[in-house]
Amino acid sequence: xxxxxxxxxENAGRWLLTSGLQILLxxxxxxxxxxxxxxxxxxxxxxxxxxxxxxxxxxxxxTLASIVVQAVSVVVLVLAxxxxxxxxxxxxxxxxxxxxxxxxxxxxxxxxxxQDVISGFFILxxxxxRKGDVVQFAGQGGFVERVTLRMTVIRDLAxxxxxxxxxxxxxxxxxxxxxxxxxxxxxxxxxEDTDEVVGILRELSDExxxxxKLGADILDDIEILGVDQFADxxxxxxxxxxxxxxxxWAVGREFNRRMKxxxxxxxxxxxxxxxxxxAGEGKDGSAPAHPLKQQAAEASG
Numbered sequence: 001x002x003x004x005x006x007x008x009x010e011n012a013g014r015w016l017l018t019s020g021l022q023i024l025l026x027x028x029x030x031x032x033x034x035x036x037x038x039x040x041x042x043x044x045x046x047x048x049x050x051x052x053x054x055x056x057x058x059x060x061x062x063t064l065a066s067i068v069v070q071a072v073s074v075v076v077l078v079l080a081x082x083x084x085x086x087x088x089x090x091x092x093x094x095x096x097x098x099x100x101x102x103x104x105x106x107x108x109x110x111x112x113x114x115q116d117v118i119s120g121f122f123i124l125x126x127x128x129x130r131k132g133d134v135v136q137f138a139g140q141g142g143f144v145e146r147v148t149l150r151m152t153v154i155r156d157l158a159x160x161x162x163x164x165x166x167x168x169x170x171x172x173x174x175x176x177x178x179x180x181x182x183x184x185x186x187x188x189x190x191x192e193d194t195d196e197v198v199g200i201l202r203e204l205s206d207e208x209x210x211x212x213k214l215g216a217d218i219l220d221d222i223e224i225l226g227v228d229q230f231a232d233x234x235x236x237x238x239x240x241x242x243x244x245x246x247x248x249w250a251v252g253r254e255f256n257r258r259m260k261x262x263x264x265x266x267x268x269x270x271x272x273x274x275x276x277x278x279a280g281e282g283k284d285g286s287a288p289a290h291p292l293k294q295q296a297a298e299a300s301g
Contacts, residue, residue: 187234
């Protein structure tokens, strides 16, 4: 049996003009359909948030839109692959039947993957994590850059990117859900009047709410929780500020800056680690000189 090159070229050309063109058409149509569906999904979710000045709703729609686009792309690619196989003359019926058995076997061997997908589904269903949130889980914390059914990608303060499988996520701490809180402790010396300190904190809160840049980020008046504890060298007053999501750190830093300047201007002592030694104090507030200081004075006199 001899190889007839001319016949081979004729058959190849006939196949390219029939099945080859159909395969090219399937690929082109699949790419066009994916682009159109992606545009439809993005426009649909954008229309849902139109007219709503709600950053939380926008983050949720962005996350869900990315998931829907991925799912639609997978479906289109699978359908296109089946049509291409059919053009190659491959019967896809046995492939589909074998895929069910293979899928069962893979399911037993890839239990972690199945666990990741199921966990990711419920994370999205419960709206636990969204793109743009600041979260802590699985020993990592940072800004959520991407959420899929299999994993969540976060970037920490140092710029490091962490890829966390959804199956490893047990407890989620979302620090930017609906609103945020900046909780802080104010330590002042024991000699200070705590009522005066609380008054200063309220004044600073009122001033900061009038600030052009940060005023809109504060959602409510400062909440003074009261004297929280008596530390070794300070009285601790606990307070908190309610802010828009992810804005608590910017507001807190500015509040701390203003608080330091206000305390300095009014003579409020912010204790620092030091030791004060004295022999005792009378009821009138006077205290005798320390013996070492008295001896040094006598020696110099």
